[in-house]
Amino acid sequence: MKRYCVVNTRAVHQQAALTDLCINRGWDVLAFPCIGVELTNTTKLCDHLAAPDVSYAWLVLTSSNAVDAIAVAAENRTLLLPRIACVGAATAAYAEEQLGVKATFIPTVATGSALAQQLPTNAGERVLLPQSAIASPETAAILQSRGAVVDVISAYSVSAGSGGDDVPDAVQSGKLDAVMVTSPSALDGFLTRMEAAGVPYASIERLIFAPIGPTTAKAIFNKSLHALPVPTEHSLEGLLDVLACYFDRLETPNESQQT
Secondary structure (H helix, E strand, O other): OOOOEEEEOOOHHHHHHHHHHHHHOOOEEEEOOOOEEEEOOHHHHHHHHHOOOOOEEEEEEOOHHHHHHHHHHOOOOOOOOOEEEEOOHHHHHHHHHHHOOOOOEOOOOOOHHHHHHHOOOOOOOEEEEEEEOOOOOHHHHHHHHOOOEEEEEEEEEEEOOOOOOOHHHHHHOOOOOEEEEOOHHHHHHHHHHHHHOOOOHHHHHOOEEEEOOHHHHHHHHHOOOEEOOOOOOOOHHHHHHHHHHHHHHHHOOOHHHHO
């Protein structure tokens, strides 16, 4: 049986969990951080959550980086967090691990728009939304259209990442079996790093990309690249289950081969 090789594109501080899961499945993993994250405005976040004259009904978390921002904000002050809504199961699990609080709400589809449309909030309720400096305004806009008072905080900035294994060489030599992508920013960072390394786009078009959820899958599709199906469970384990099914199909001869 072939030993498959996959690429972990997560930020440096988030790589270990995904790498360990892949190794447990018997796959080789190349580390290639495609996101560099810098937390910003954590003091402002803390002030918003601790303000005596502001009562939030919801803290909306649309990424693990937003969770990290809240965790840092809470390091030096005791904060009483409001109910937490997370974009998906992976973010909810990370929030429970880092903040010690279970998510009250997760939408049926792991997108910011679904979260905003389905969140059980009433007109006039305040919502705190920490997100990337380049995040789409859609989530906030939908919540506002439903009557929520939304405080959007630019909680982190994202760059293309750096370091890791020699993935450009692996791409051009055909050694890769899949690239794991957990956010549109990771995909953008991967493509930026490939371009900087002089990898022809034709080589990238031959790759298989494994997305964690529908938003990431859409980003892959919009780049005319090959994406595996979206996992039923939008989590790291869900992503790997889809990837394992793909590898199983590669191991199974088709009818023409059998005859």
